[in-house]
Amino acid sequence: MKRNYWPLFFIGIFSFVFSMIVWTIHSALKVPVHKDESFLSTYHDVDRDYNKIVSSNIDFEKKYDFKIYINNKEFGLDFKDMFLAQRVIEEKSNHKDIFRTTQNVIKAVVLDKESGEVIKNLDIQLQITVPTNDSHIVNLTSTEFTFNNGEYLAKFPLPYKGNWNITGKFSIDQNIGYFYIKSNAI
DSSP states (O other): OOOOOOHHHHHHHHHHHHHHHHHHHHOOOOOOSOOOOOSSSSSHHHHHTTHHHHHHHHHHHHEEEEEEEEEEEEOOSSSSSGOOHHHHHOOOOOOTTBBBEEEEEEEEEEEEEEOBBSSOOOOEEEEEOOOOOOSSSSEEEOOOOOEEEEEEEEEESSSSEEEEEEEEEEEEEEEEEEEEEEEEEE
């Protein structure tokens, strides 16, 4: 009688696929999960309130002339980097090479568009993080910023080269401006 090896082949393939499924689940469970804190909120809050964030930025920019300088590079209330992969930032973005591993300087200037006066009650909440984990977080709030000559100024070092995200909120009374940039430290 001739022996048929197809059942053995099927059992072998099934066993291999099943073991790969078990291995994938086991590997995924060992990897830590880090919260995405874009705009200093949870992913679910940002997803639910994204339209409010966009309209809040539009309203903020209608009332105030806002500029933020990171190591002398000027930005507005930019948050479009949240949709881009880090690889795209490295290849095409104007936001690459913003940070230094030595001293970094963030300066914010806010003027009232109607009166032209400098805003002195700006509440600042910024967070600089490594995108892949939460092992290195630099939190900058209004207390870390000094106010001098109409400018809010903060200095901070970053521990190493690599990809970094900066996200935050700028609040004046009930008006909130949101900010998110992906970059790297050189």
